Amino acid sequence: MTEIIAVGINHKTAPVEEREKLAFSESQLARSYDFCKEQRELLECVVLTTCNRTEVYAAGRDDEASCRAVMEMLAAVKGIDPAAIRSSLYVHRKEKAVEHLFQVTAGLDSMILGETQILGQVKDAYSKAGAAGLVGSVFHALFRQAVTAAKRVQTETAINQNAASVSYAAVELAKKIFGRLHDRTVLVLGAGKMSELTLRHLYDQGVRRVIVVNRTKERADQLAACFGGVSEYYEKRRDCLIKADIVISSTGAPHFVLEKEEMAQVMRTRRGRPLFLIDIAVPRDIDPQVNDLENVYLYDIDDLQAVVSANFKEREQEAVRARLILQEEINEFQIWFKTQEVVPLIAALRRKAEAIRQAELEITIRRLANLSDKERKHIDNLTRAIVNRILREPVLRIKEFALDDKSDLYVASLCQLFDLETEAGPYSGSGNPLPEAGVEGGRT
Amino acid sequence: MNILTEALSLLALCLYFASTAVFTVNLLYPPKESSPVARWLFHAGFLSLTLLLLVRGLMMGYFPFFTFHETLLFFGWAASLVTFLLERAYRFESVYLFASPLLFLLLFCSFFFPGDAVVLLDELRSGWLFAHIFAVILAYGTFAVSFVISLMYLLADHHLKKKKLSSPLVRLPSLDALDYYSYRLVSAGFFLLTASILLGAMWAQNVWGAYWRWEHKEIWSLITWAIYAAYLHTRLMSGRQGRKVALLNVFGFATVLFNYVVVRFFLTAGLHQFY
Numbered sequence: 001m002t003e004i005i006a007v008g009i010n011h012k013t014a015p016v017e018e019r020e021k022l023a024f025s026e027s028q029l030a031r032s033y034d035f036c037k038e039q040r041e042l043l044e045c046v047v048l049t050t051c052n053r054t055e056v057y058a059a060g061r062d063d064e065a066s067c068r069a070v071m072e073m074l075a076a077v078k079g080i081d082p083a084a085i086r087s088s089l090y091v092h093r094k095e096k097a098v099e100h101l102f103q104v105t106a107g108l109d110s111m112i113l114g115e116t117q118i119l120g121q122v123k124d125a126y127s128k129a130g131a132a133g134l135v136g137s138v139f140h141a142l143f144r145q146a147v148t149a150a151k152r153v154q155t156e157t158a159i160n161q162n163a164a165s166v167s168y169a170a171v172e173l174a175k176k177i178f179g180r181l182h183d184r185t186v187l188v189l190g191a192g193k194m195s196e197l198t199l200r201h202l203y204d205q206g207v208r209r210v211i212v213v214n215r216t217k218e219r220a221d222q223l224a225a226c227f228g229g230v231s232e233y234y235e236k237r238r239d240c241l242i243k244a245d246i247v248i249s250s251t252g253a254p255h256f257v258l259e260k261e262e263m264a265q266v267m268r269t270r271r272g273r274p275l276f277l278i279d280i281a282v283p284r285d286i287d288p289q290v291n292d293l294e295n296v297y298l299y300d301i302d303d304l305q306a307v308v309s310a311n312f313k314e315r316e317q318e319a320v321r322a323r324l325i326l327q328e329e330i331n332e333f334q335i336w337f338k339t340q341e342v343v344p345l346i347a348a349l350r351r352k353a354e355a356i357r358q359a360e361l362e363i364t365i366r367r368l369a370n371l372s373d374k375e376r377k378h379i380d381n382l383t384r385a386i387v388n389r390i391l392r393e394p395v396l397r398i399k400e401f402a403l404d405d406k407s408d409l410y411v412a413s414l415c416q417l418f419d420l421e422t423e424a425g426p427y428s429g430s431g432n433p434l435p436e437a438g439v440e441g442g443r444t
Numbered sequence: 445m446n447i448l449t450e451a452l453s454l455l456a457l458c459l460y461f462a463s464t465a466v467f468t469v470n471l472l473y474p475p476k477e478s479s480p481v482a483r484w485l486f487h488a489g490f491l492s493l494t495l496l497l498l499v500r501g502l503m504m505g506y507f508p509f510f511t512f513h514e515t516l517l518f519f520g521w522a523a524s525l526v527t528f529l530l531e532r533a534y535r536f537e538s539v540y541l542f543a544s545p546l547l548f549l550l551l552f553c554s555f556f557f558p559g560d561a562v563v564l565l566d567e568l569r570s571g572w573l574f575a576h577i578f579a580v581i582l583a584y585g586t587f588a589v590s591f592v593i594s595l596m597y598l599l600a601d602h603h604l605k606k607k608k609l610s611s612p613l614v615r616l617p618s619l620d621a622l623d624y625y626s627y628r629l630v631s632a633g634f635f636l637l638t639a640s641i642l643l644g645a646m647w648a649q650n651v652w653g654a655y656w657r658w659e660h661k662e663i664w665s666l667i668t669w670a671i672y673a674a675y676l677h678t679r680l681m682s683g684r685q686g687r688k689v690a691l692l693n694v695f696g697f698a699t700v701l702f703n704y705v706v707v708r709f710f711l712t713a714g715l716h717q718f719y
Contacts, residue, residue, distance in 0.1 A: 176604060179618030272686030274619055295686035297604050307609050 002043065002138055002340070003063040006097040007070045007089055008055030011111050014088045022078060022085065024049040032077045033132035039073070041065040044139040046129040048104070050121050052111050057101060059138050063093045098142065098333060102326045106150040107160070113315045114159035114322070119150045141336055149329035156325060159318035162311035167198040169307040170278045170299065171205055174246050177276050177297060185209040187244035189237065189258075190251030191223040194280050198248050203227050211240050215251070241266045246276045249285040257285040260293070267293050280304070335403060342402040345411055346395050348420040353387045446503070449559070452496035453517070453551065459489030460548040467541035483531075486540050489547070490524040497521055507574050509581060512708065513557040519704075520550035522585025530589060530625065538616055539625075542592045572647035579640035580665075584700055586633035587672075591697035593626040594690040601687055623685050626693055634672045641665060664703040671696045 009022050024032065029047060036045040036058075044059040056074070060066030071089075075082040092100045100109070105122045107114045126143045129135050135143075154160060163169035171181075178184055186207050188195050191214040199210065210229025213236070214220035220231035232240055241247065241263075251257055258277075263286075267275065277298040279286040284300055291298040299307075361383055365376060401410040414420065463485035470482060497517060500508040509518040527543040530536055600616050603609065616622065645655040656662060675692050678684045 173604070173609075175618060176600070177619045179620045271682060271684045272688060273683075274686060291605065294688065295601075299607070303607050306607065310609065 002059050002061065003066070003094055004057070004059050004097045004138070004142065005063050005066055005070070005094075006055055006057050006092040006100045007067060007074075008048075008053060009085075009089055010053035010055070010109065012109075013090055018085075018088050019052070019054065021080060022049075022054040022074065023051070024054060024077070028077050029128065030132070032073055033129065033134055035073045035076055036069075036134055037132070039069040041069040042134075044129075044136045045070075045134045046125050046139060046143070048122060048125040050118065053104070053109075055104070057097065057139070057142075059136070067091055067093075095330075095334070098330055098337075099326075101142065102146050102149050102330055103323075105146040106153040106322055106326055108153075108319055108322060108326070112164045113312065113319060114153075114157075115164065116150075116154060116160055119147065119154075122150075123147060138337065138340065142333060145329055145333040145336075149326050152325050152329065153322040157318045157321045159315050159322055161318075162314060163308060164311060164315070166280070166301065166304045166308055167194070167201050169304045169311070170198050170248075170280075171201045173278075173297070173299060173304075173307070174202065174276055175205070177274050178245060180206065181246075182206040182208070184245040185211065185243055186229075187237075187240045187247045188212045188214075188223065189247060189249040189285065190214060190253075190281065191219045192250040192252070192281075195248045195250040196223060196226075198278060198280065199223075199227060202246065202248075207246075211244065213237050213240055238262070238266065241275075242269050244275070245273070246278065248278045248280065250279075250281045251285050252281070253285060254283060256287045258287065258290060260287050260289045263287075263290045263296065264293055267296060270295075278304070338407065339399050339402045341407065342398050342411060345414060345420065346398055349394065349398075349414070349418060350391065352418060352420060353391055357383050357387050449496055449500055449503075452492050452499065453554065453559075456489050456492040456496060457548065457551045457555075459485050459492060460544055460551060463489060463540065464544035464548055467544055471538070471541055482540065483537070486524075486544060487528070490521075490528060493517065493521050493524060493551075507578070509577050511557065511560070513554050513559045515577075515581060515704075516550050516554035516557065518581050519584055519588070520547050520554075522582045523547055523550070523588045524585075525582075526586050526589040526629065530629070534617075534621070534625065536617060536621075536625065538596070539589070539593065542596055543589055546588060546592060570647060570651070572643055572650065576640050576643040576647055579636045579643060583633045583636035583640060584704065586629050586636060587697050587700050590626045590629035590633060590693060593622055593629065594693040594697075597622040597626065597690040598687065598694070601690075623690070626690065627679055627685075630672055630675055630693060630696070634669075634676060637665075637669055637672065641669065660707050661703065664699065664707050668696065668699045668703055671699055 009019055011019070024047060029049065032047055033045070036042050041060045041062065042058050043061070046057045048055045048057070056070045058066045058070050060069070071082045071086065074080075074085065101122075103109045105119055107116060107118050110118050122143070126135065126139070129139070163172045174181060174184075181202060184207055186199060186202055186209065188199055188210065191212055203210070208228065210224060210227045212220040212224040212229055212231045213234055214223075214231070215234055217231060217233065223229075224231040241258075249257065272295050274295045274297065277286055277290065277296060279298065279300040282301060286298055286300070288298065288300070290296055361380065364379065365371070371379075398410070398414065401407050404410065463482050466479075466482035466485060470479065497508055500514070500517075508514045523543065524547055527539055527547075530539055596616055597619060600619055600622060604619070617625075648657065649655045671692070675689065675696055678689060678692070
């Protein structure tokens with residue numbers, strides 16, 4: 001009987017000081033996989049490590065034992081006392097662990113609800129574990145199903161449709177005003193970190209005309225060079241405002257940089273061409289009254305923040321739908337997983353029947369010595385067909401029993417009935433506890 | 445009128461109403477996968493309106509746009525056609541939502557005016573006249589849709605200004621696109637209106653020996669023409685866009701309606717008495 005567990009720490013359970021104690025570097029990850037391979041208790045293992053979480057997914061015969069093994073691994077690789085971290089770690093077992101992985105992969109457990117970066121990180125963790133030889137048939141199926149579920153959530157819900165950050169919200173607003181952003185001009189006032197981030201998003205959406213105005217020309221030159229734009233002296237900002245469609249303002253000025261009177265003059269020259277002003281400076285750079293001017297759309301940091309929080313409410317609504325999708329996919333996995341438990345039983349049944357067939361066939365063939373090759377072949381086929389026909393129904397039934405809560409009982413009685421010797425679990429019967437990654441062991 | 449045309453006009457009315465309702469629901473509670481039902485309803489309404497006009501035309505032996513009842517139907521048909529083409533050209537589905545109530549209203553009004561046929565004087569049975577009326581009603585239909593889009597612009601502008609972004613009404617095309625569509629439609633409508641005025645003048649010269657008689661209808665048509673000319677001038681010559689231009693377009697359509705309704709019922713005598 002294989003059990004799946006998830007042991008970990010994330011942004012909800014621990015502050016960053018504790019999370020960073022358990023963050024894995026590449027080399028530590030390699031060492032952790034080496035460590036896991038030596039643990040007899042751990043049959044399969046995937047370590048997921050991101051800036052918000054470190055989680056170890058493990059499959060083993062006994063969940064207590066594998067849990068201990070994982071703790072030891074964490075302690076050994078990170079060089080800390082297992083007892084010290086025990087309290088801040090959560091442990092999910094069986095169905096809970098499966099459910100947890102599905103939620104993590106779909107971004108429902110993320111700090112930014114519904115974000116999709118985690119999907120790539122899960123895939124990455126899975127393939128690294130696979131390369132280390134720590135993924136077997138169970139985790140192959142589990143992770144594949146979790147990835148499928150996450151993709152369904154992305155396409156079938158609007159969970160990741162709206163901006164989740166202030167700078168991305170600004171880009172979405174720009175699209176609502178201008179549609180395609182390809183032939184638009186962006187003016188950056190004040191070359192700070194935040195304006196660079198917003199500019200990066202706009203650049204990704206196709207904006208290629210960038211003007212940077214900064215008090216110090218060097219910084220303006222630098223930023224403009226990054227985006228193939230031009231830099232201008234602060235004194236020429238009026239001309240730049242006339243050219244621009246989108247203005248990102250983030251200067252360190254203690255007073256308004258753009259006053260209503262000046263903007264009114266600019267707008268007259270622009271002849272009603274819409275102007276989108278993004279004021280992400282605190283204290284604000286642009287007089288809020290500028291928004292009263294026609295065809296000017298001024299958003300300050302609070303406005304953008306309000307857009308983001310409204311989007312988050314929408315994400316939460318979508319998360320409800322996402323959970324339903326996950327449940328469907330989890331059920332599908334559980335059906336497969338439970339049928340896995342009876343795979344050895346079915347194999348044993350088949351082996352037994354085949355052995356009987358071979359023995360009886362041999363006796364018959366020996367008695368009928370002067371049979372032609374063709375006749376022998378016919379007899380061989382006949383016996384094979386009889387065995388297959390007889391076993392077909394029982395095999396189907398066994399798979400159905402597997403989904404039942406009392407599956408253990410059925411397995412035991414079948415073993416008794418047919419005098420079978422089997423050890424339940426997908427790893428029984430093979431010398432190597434880990435089938436190669438990427439091979440679906442026994443999935444029919 | 446006979447039972448067939450009655451049935452067709454009721455059918456068209458119901459279909460436009462249903463399409464309005466479905467579009468509104470879809471907009472307020474956006475479905476995950478956009479459902480084609482509302483579009484089908486709109487298309488079915490358009491089709492039944494087309495059939496209605498064809499049946500009427502065949503039964504009466506003239507183009508059915510002489511009584512006020514008929515022009516309302518034809519106006520609705522022209523606006524539907526423009527909406528349909530616009531959606532086809534730009535995949536601009538929300539135009540259906542905003543155009544459907546207008547179309548429903550036009551059809552609804554037609555029920556209050558007698559649908560009886562008129563006896564046409566021989567002098568009215570002329571290709572020039574048909575072309576004149578055809579062009580002007582197409583122009584009205586185009587202006588109507590352009591007006592609807594300008595309303596959408598003003599609505600979107602308002603929402604962006606007031607930062608009411610959670611409203612489902614912000615699921616419109618960008619301001620820039622709305623501005624462009626309404627401008628394109630005004631250009632087309634202006635061309636049709638100009639053609640109609642010229643055709644009418646030539647027909648009047650043929651029949652009555654005068655190009656221009658300063659009737660109310662003619663004066664108001666000229667005013668409408670001048671407003672749209674001003675709109676195009678500001679767009680093309682001084683490159684203006686934005687909210688004021690959208691308002692000018694709304695004003696232009698107001699004069700169209702004034703000309704169509706007020707002038708028809710309260711000011712007209714003379715040759716344009718039907719319109």
